[in-house]
Amino acid sequence: MNLLAKTGDNLRFPALFSGFFDEDTWSKPLWNGWRANVPAANVLETDNEFKIELAAPGMEKKDFHVNIENGALCISSEKEMELNDEQEDYTRKEFSFSSFSRSFLLPDSVNDDKVKATYKDGVLSITLPKKEEAKKLPKKEIKIA
Numbered sequence: 001m002n003l004l005a006k007t008g009d010n011l012r013f014p015a016l017f018s019g020f021f022d023e024d025t026w027s028k029p030l031w032n033g034w035r036a037n038v039p040a041a042n043v044l045e046t047d048n049e050f051k052i053e054l055a056a057p058g059m060e061k062k063d064f065h066v067n068i069e070n071g072a073l074c075i076s077s078e079k080e081m082e083l084n085d086e087q088e089d090y091t092r093k094e095f096s097f098s099s100f101s102r103s104f105l106l107p108d109s110v111n112d113d114k115v116k117a118t119y120k121d122g123v124l125s126i127t128l129p130k131k132e133e134a135k136k137l138p139k140k141e142i143k144i145a
Contacts, residue, residue, distance in 0.1 A: 037098055037100055038100050038102065039054045039055050039056045039100065039102070039124075040054070040055045041053065041054050041055075041102065041104075043104070047130075047135060047136040048129065048130055048135055049127055049128055049129045049130055050107075050110065050127075050128040050130070051125065051126070051127055051128070052073070052075075052104060052125070052126045052128070053123050053124070053125050053126075054075065054102070054123065054124040054126075055122065055123060056077065056119075056122060056123070056124050057122030058122065059077060059079060059119070059122075060119075061119040063077045063078065063079045064076070064077050064117075064119065064124060065077070065078075066117045066124075066126060068106065068112050068115065071105065071106055071108075072103045072104065072105050072106060073103065073104045073106055073115075073126065073128070074101065074102075074103045075101070075102045075103075075104075075124070075126070076099070076100065076101040076102075077098075077099060077100055077101075078097070078098075078099040079097070079098050079099070080095065080096070080097045081095065081096050081097075082094070082095040083095070106128065108134075109130045109131055109134030110128045110129070110130065110131070111128075111129045111130060111131045114129045115127065115128050115129070
């Protein structure tokens with residue numbers, strides 16, 4: 001059984017899902033050779049905003065659905081592809097369907113009304129501006145009297 005170590009001391013707790021966190025679960029075949037296709041995400045915080053980038057090459061912006069519901073940013077995609085190959089002596093027709101869904105719990109500091117999303121060069125970028133009261137204020141020097 002795998003163990004998770006508590007940071008800062010030697011206490012150890014049995015892992016509830018043994019092997020779930022110590023292996024790359026999402027790149028292994030799930031069943032009969034099928035793999036989970038969940039795009040990698042980068043999350044960045046600056047003084048004024050949060051930015052989420054998802055690597056999703058080969059898609060088009062119409063394939064994505066991005067919304068905010070109950071304090072969570074939900075990103076999903078569905079893509080269906082079809083291949084028809086007709087030759088003189090045979091016909092081949094193949095199709096595939098892929099989809100994914102990711103959710104990110106948003107902090108209260110995000111201004112939901114000004115969220116923007118763009119898709120360029122295989123990367124979906126979502127900008128989540130912070131509310132004015134949540135932005136980091138510049139350092140103010142106090143003069144000593």
